[in-house]
Amino acid sequence: MKYPTGIKVKVEKLICYSNRGMCLEDDINLSNQYYLDKNIAIIHKKPTPIQVTKVDFKNKNKTIIKEAFFKTPSTTDYNGLYKGKYIDFEAKETKSRTSFPLNNIHEHQIKHIEDILNHNGIAFIIIRFSILNETYLMLGDVLISFIQNFKAKSIPLSYIKTNSFIIEEKYHPRMDYIKVIDKIYFGGDKNEKK
Amino acid sequence: MKYPTGIKVKVEKLICYSNRGMCLEDDINLSNQYYLDKNIAIIHKKPTPIQVTKVDFKNKNKTIIKEAFFKTPSTTDYNGLYKGKYIDFEAKETKSRTSFPLNNIHEHQIKHIEDILNHNGIAFIIIRFSILNETYLMLGDVLISFIQNFKAKSIPLSYIKTNSFIIEEKYHPRMDYIKVIDKIYFGGDKNEKK
Numbered sequence: 001m002k003y004p005t006g007i008k009v010k011v012e013k014l015i016c017y018s019n020r021g022m023c024l025e026d027d028i029n030l031s032n033q034y035y036l037d038k039n040i041a042i043i044h045k046k047p048t049p050i051q052v053t054k055v056d057f058k059n060k061n062k063t064i065i066k067e068a069f070f071k072t073p074s075t076t077d078y079n080g081l082y083k084g085k086y087i088d089f090e091a092k093e094t095k096s097r098t099s100f101p102l103n104n105i106h107e108h109q110i111k112h113i114e115d116i117l118n119h120n121g122i123a124f125i126i127i128r129f130s131i132l133n134e135t136y137l138m139l140g141d142v143l144i145s146f147i148q149n150f151k152a153k154s155i156p157l158s159y160i161k162t163n164s165f166i167i168e169e170k171y172h173p174r175m176d177y178i179k180v181i182d183k184i185y186f187g188g189d190k191n192e193k194k
Numbered sequence: 195m196k197y198p199t200g201i202k203v204k205v206e207k208l209i210c211y212s213n214r215g216m217c218l219e220d221d222i223n224l225s226n227q228y229y230l231d232k233n234i235a236i237i238h239k240k241p242t243p244i245q246v247t248k249v250d251f252k253n254k255n256k257t258i259i260k261e262a263f264f265k266t267p268s269t270t271d272y273n274g275l276y277k278g279k280y281i282d283f284e285a286k287e288t289k290s291r292t293s294f295p296l297n298n299i300h301e302h303q304i305k306h307i308e309d310i311l312n313h314n315g316i317a318f319i320i321i322r323f324s325i326l327n328e329t330y331l332m333l334g335d336v337l338i339s340f341i342q343n344f345k346a347k348s349i350p351l352s353y354i355k356t357n358s359f360i361i362e363e364k365y366h367p368r369m370d371y372i373k374v375i376d377k378i379y380f381g382g383d384k385n386e387k388k
Contacts, residue, residue, distance in 0.1 A: 119277070
């Protein structure tokens with residue numbers, strides 16, 4: 001049986017929700033590595049929280065985990081430091097063409113974003129509309145005020161376009177979200193300064 | 195065969211390296227929860243990094259990890275935010291009565307502490323001498339300069355006593371390391387202010 005040549009791309013789409021076969025998470029991890037290498041910012045993805053229930057110590061060189069479960073994260077996935085400021089964010093992609101479903105973000109992640117804002121940290125979410133190939137940065141206070149004011153299940157793309165910042169996709173770094181943060185909080189443009 | 199009544203404590207000691215059966219990690223996690231509840235600081239332990247190699251999706255309600263391995267952490271264990279400042283630290287206990295062995299801290303964790311200091315974050319290590327029941331906070335720059343100047347395999351307790359801050363053990367929070375940070379960086383004493 002022959003498949004049309006597009007089939008592989010389609011499979012990648014299903015896994016990564018991306019037109020280019022590259023997950024948002026991969027893009028951000030590569031960007032963070034770029035920021036680290038260039039000494040621009042120190043931002044790391046937190047490991048996925050896993051509850052380990054069975055462990056095999058028989059192998060002296062390497063402990064093998066035999067049973068474990070994924071746990072719900074209590075904070076956002078990424079945090080770190082840029083120009084002396086605490087940075088904290090969550091990154092999510094959606095296959096929707098029209099809105100970002102809020103069930104993508106857990107309630108305690110929203111609480112965490114509120115806490116960060118209250119303690120003078122920089123908090124935001126990165127939203128990718130995979131099929132449209134558009135990625136936005138929405139500041140934490142905009143997200144919180146949307147949730148409080150609209151009691152909606154999702155944020156319309158039109159609202160995001162008006163109230164967020166588009167993140168350029170480049171070769172290096174793939175997702176230059178620090179450029180957006182720099183403009184908002186430090187009034188600068190890294191590229192112009194150099 | 196009869197064991198002396200002290201045997202259980204001894205077992206706990208072996209696991210936790212603690213006279214009181216309470217690990218440093220537990221003490222810090224409880225303190226972080228206290229800081230969070232009292233809206234003093236937002237500091238979380240990062241999940242242990244685990245490489246998942248086999249997953250069972252058969253159970254629709256819960257994905258079971260069937261094989262996984264512990265990975266070496268690339269950053270420190272704890273980070274967060276206090277009074278708008280980025281906080282980053284590693285916590286270790288030792289059974290030694292005389293010195294803190296530096297092989298407790300990975301090379302890339304030291305690199306990470308250096309990076310944090312260069313970007314104006316607050317970085318430190320918490321060292322507990324379990325048998326002595328003494329816990330110290332050593333600032334990142336003191337640690338880095340010790341490593342660079344002495345090329346030693348461990349930091350003598352006498353050096354730690356002179357160049358670090360003792361952390362009081364209390365009921366709530368168990369390890370009030372934020373009080374130490376507050377005194378050093380914000381010139382304040384939380385308790386006196388309140």
